[in-house]
Amino acid sequence: MDEKRIAEIFKAFCDENRIRIIKLLRSGEKCACKLLEEINVTQPTLSHHMKILCDAEIVVGRKEGKWTHYSISEKGVKQAKECLRHLTTLDVESTNESCREK
Amino acid sequence: MDEKRIAEIFKAFCDENRIRIIKLLRSGEKCACKLLEEINVTQPTLSHHMKILCDAEIVVGRKEGKWTHYSISEKGVKQAKECLRHLTTLDVESTNESCREK
DNA sequence: AAAATATATTGACATTTTTCTATATGTTGC
């Protein structure tokens, strides 16, 4: 996966308000109006954060009439975990020259 | 863990150059001069990114004379994984009111 | 069809982040 996409995924987790939103979704699907009650931002700001979370595919929105219900995306989370695992696992295959000197 | 610290950890993964650096460290410990050769930024910019990676505890620096050797921190990675797991795991204990309406 | 409600988009502003140049600090070898 390219660096740009990886960055996009993890941007979900690097803003305090988005982390609060994710924590709220741990208890299950919630509509935007409910999230808005529990978080200290205006409605357009919440909408902006939900877009970032959805673009990262950590969250999915389900439209139902005038409401949008958001929930944690199992699929996206799996991808994020796999991505984190891959990034941080030593690659034993690759040779290594640790320093120009020595 | 508080939102601020969680955001700090995942900031390691939300910049393209930092992801490139982490990918380079997958092949093992590397000194700053070696990383600098392989990445298209100036030395102070690299230093800045290394600080963010170290603050997130995803990377550790080992000083040896005039060199600093960087490597992926198993301990920090473990914490990040655990953090991601916790954030994205449904909390079955908590009751849920998904929407104000209905 | 008009009013009310839920969410998204636009545009402006403030803050944060990334980047650079210049300079400082610390280490090694002469």
Next chain:
DNA sequence: GCAACATATAGAAAAATGTCAATATATTTT
């Protein structure tokens, strides 16, 4: 001690991000 090298810090500029007020869009209700 001095020159050369590796890395860090300071400060400034540019870019990206977070935030809000205003407004648009879509849906439901009356």
